[in-house]
Amino acid sequence: MSVETAEEPGWEVDPDDEWGVAVIATVGRQLRLRREAVGMRVPEFAAAVGYGEDLVYKIEGGKRIPRQEYLDKADEVLGAGGLVSASWEDVKKVRYPRKVRALAKMEAQAVEIGLYECNIIAGLLQTPEHARALIEAAQPPYSPDDVDRMVAARLARQSVFERDPAPSMHFVLEEAPLRRQVGGTMVWRQQLAHLLEVGRLRNVTLQVMPTNTDAHPGLDGRIELLKFPDGTAVGRSDGAFSGRPVTDPRQLHVIELRYGTIRAQALPSRESLAFIEQMLGET
Structure with a gap:
């Protein structure tokens, strides 16, 4: 070369x-x-x-x-x-964008991570191939170098699964993004298989929100909630407080209420895993 x-x-x-x-x-x-x-x-x-x-x-x-x-x-x-x-x-400490580093740092410190995604599969749960296909779909398109950097940054955040002691992690995903065959059938099947693998970890609860369910507080966007060892927390909801991160207890209560309602309305963990297994069996 x-x-x-x-x-x-x-x-x-x-x-x-x-x-x-x-x-x-x-x-x-x-x-x-x-x-x-x-x-x-x-x-x-x-x-x-x-x-x-x-x-x-x-x-x-x-x-x-x-x-x-x-x-x-x-x-x-x-x-x-x-x-x-x-x-x-x-x-290597500065190779990823500043916002990604800040988020990864908080996730690395959290003892509890709660996440609801309505349009995509959460980044912490994405396979490398799925992440690349999503990022490459952006318009205007990113340069190949930028795509590599963003994929690497997204995957680096997944080191949170390797922590000891492991944090308690809760995910709620909408059915529609699970059915979207991002990257083609093979990549899609590998992504669903990965969700099943992660969803069976002892510290992970994975739930699916069926498309045929009633309206819920997450329809206006993503929700993330991180809790730390000292009892503090930070939360963010696309549909509350202009989408900015909040730490005020009264505002956190609103985000916790939204997230708790979504979790209560979604399928339980065991039924959610069976739901994903059924999707895999349909192809």
Whole structure:
């Protein structure tokens, strides 16, 4: 693969992400100083690492977030003895968009996570193929690099399932998105199978809201509720308080009431899993 045709291994830096900008600028500066210290010009270095000169300039200028494989190759070429590769520990903390990092941080701290989705399958429950198909359907379309970054960010949030002790997690999904064959039949079947697998975890309750049910408080959008070890909580509902996150106990009570009503109206967990199994058996 020539350097002219190599894909750029990184993502654009969000100029509004001050912490991310500072980290990537520092890493880029260190890379430039090390390259200059060994007497390599950009064209020579680019050829050695196997990527384009434009990418090298962008990374060294703090305009692009390098991926781990780029840093590892640069470490090898520069003879840095692992010091350049080690910068990945800082880079990986800012590689995802700021909003995603903030949400992932809260989910990682929560002892209880409650989520209702009305139009899609919740991101925490999506397979990689399903997530990619959803993101690629956006208009105007995202660049391939942006798609990769968004898929990776969405999947990274799913590390919450690996926590020990595990948080208590509750999901309510509408029937309609479950029936939509996003990505084709095979991807759809894999997604339903994944829901069954996750729904059988001891700390997870998965419920389905049938399409033929009565009106409920979630018809105006998504609801998310996170509770933390110190007794505090944060909630957000598309249809309440202008959709902004709230922590005030009186406002949280409203969101808890909405979410509780939805859970009471949805199918119980066992019936929900049987419902999804029936969908799989219909094809």
